[in-house]
Amino acid sequence: MIEVEGLTKRYGAKLAVDDVSFQVRPGRVTGFLGPNGAGKSTTMRMMLDLDAPTAGRVRIDGRRYRDLDEPLTYMGALLDAKAMNGGRSAYNNLLCLAQSNRIPRHRVGEVLDTVGLGAVAGKKSKGFSLGMGQRLGIASALLGDPRILMFDEPVNGLDPEGIHWIRNLMKSLAAQGRTVFVSSHLMSEMALTADHLIVIGQGRLLADTSMADFIAENSRSFVRVRSPQHEQLKDAFHRAGLTAVEVGDGSFEVEGPDAAKEIGELAAQSGITLYELSPQRASLEEAFMQMTAGAVEYHAHNLNEPGQTAAAPAGPQWGRGDGANGKG
Numbered sequence: 001m002i003e004v005e006g007l008t009k010r011y012g013a014k015l016a017v018d019d020v021s022f023q024v025r026p027g028r029v030t031g032f033l034g035p036n037g038a039g040k041s042t043t044m045r046m047m048l049d050l051d052a053p054t055a056g057r058v059r060i061d062g063r064r065y066r067d068l069d070e071p072l073t074y075m076g077a078l079l080d081a082k083a084m085n086g087g088r089s090a091y092n093n094l095l096c097l098a099q100s101n102r103i104p105r106h107r108v109g110e111v112l113d114t115v116g117l118g119a120v121a122g123k124k125s126k127g128f129s130l131g132m133g134q135r136l137g138i139a140s141a142l143l144g145d146p147r148i149l150m151f152d153e154p155v156n157g158l159d160p161e162g163i164h165w166i167r168n169l170m171k172s173l174a175a176q177g178r179t180v181f182v183s184s185h186l187m188s189e190m191a192l193t194a195d196h197l198i199v200i201g202q203g204r205l206l207a208d209t210s211m212a213d214f215i216a217e218n219s220r221s222f223v224r225v226r227s228p229q230h231e232q233l234k235d236a237f238h239r240a241g242l243t244a245v246e247v248g249d250g251s252f253e254v255e256g257p258d259a260a261k262e263i264g265e266l267a268a269q270s271g272i273t274l275y276e277l278s279p280q281r282a283s284l285e286e287a288f289m290q291m292t293a294g295a296v297e298y299h300a301h302n303l304n305e306p307g308q309t310a311a312a313p314a315g316p317q318w319g320r321g322d323g324a325n326g327k328g
């Protein structure tokens, strides 16, 4: 387990990490999210004792990182895949690490095979592609067979097969009871990999929650309804007092915990054919954008749609108390 308490890092006037506390528990993949400049790398560097905190502390299974005898056997990390010595072979890079951490030599070949670099073990790592470099960094994290693993942007540069591989690797490490802490900007990937999320923005902790709760609490869920009898359905919604948003593509969006059931019964009673009745679960990306909207430091502007937000429903609303828009 990793315990972070009141962790703070100041660079001059910049408060990069601001009194952050959380725990990373074993047996699950914990995702670490935040917009650019939120303080993720700084936090991870302090967890590995590569940066000294201005205040606060980090404990690795109850101990400070610097007090761990052979740290690589407790906690393996991928922070910067380019940190390897490019003039050395992949094998020799890992062998040096193994020798300085009293890790048996046979682990070098094992982890190179695990990450799929066995065939290029003797090649100098400076000739490696971005994805191969990532794999070598991941091999170094696995070298000491640690109980705790930390990966900063591990899928950077990996092709779809590589992304699939790292996803399964992280899940299987967590299933073995290890602690897995991973940052990524790829929301779709994080949604498939992480069970739990730590979210920071402008150095502050914004969320420490399960993936499912994070999405449910930070997004809108609704049911999409499509019918060839569009106008009759609109009337039926109005009569039943259901608020339905008409979307540009000819479908309706209806919110409410029992919306699918209510609409299914309403359509059956009214003799209306439905082509679609599909509950929509918001994506992690939508939930993340919603939560961190106020904590994004570096905004880009959409050239085509100034002022328009993706979340805003298109079209008018129909429903109880909305007679101006209702039919009849």
Ligand SMILES: Nc1ncnc2c1ncn2[C@@H]1O[C@H](COP(=O)(O)OP(=O)(O)OP(=O)(O)O)[C@@H](O)[C@H]1O
Binding pocket: 011, 014, 015, 016, 034, 035, 036, 037, 038, 039, 040, 041, 042, 043
């Ligand atoms: N050595 C440093 N000196 C001064 N400022 C720094 C230093 N390292 C980080 N910062 C600042 O601290 C803040 C947090 O940076 P950090 O790299 O931790 O963010 P991040 O969440 O990892 O961002 P990204 O997602 O872009 O990698 C940023 O404003 C950054 O400019």
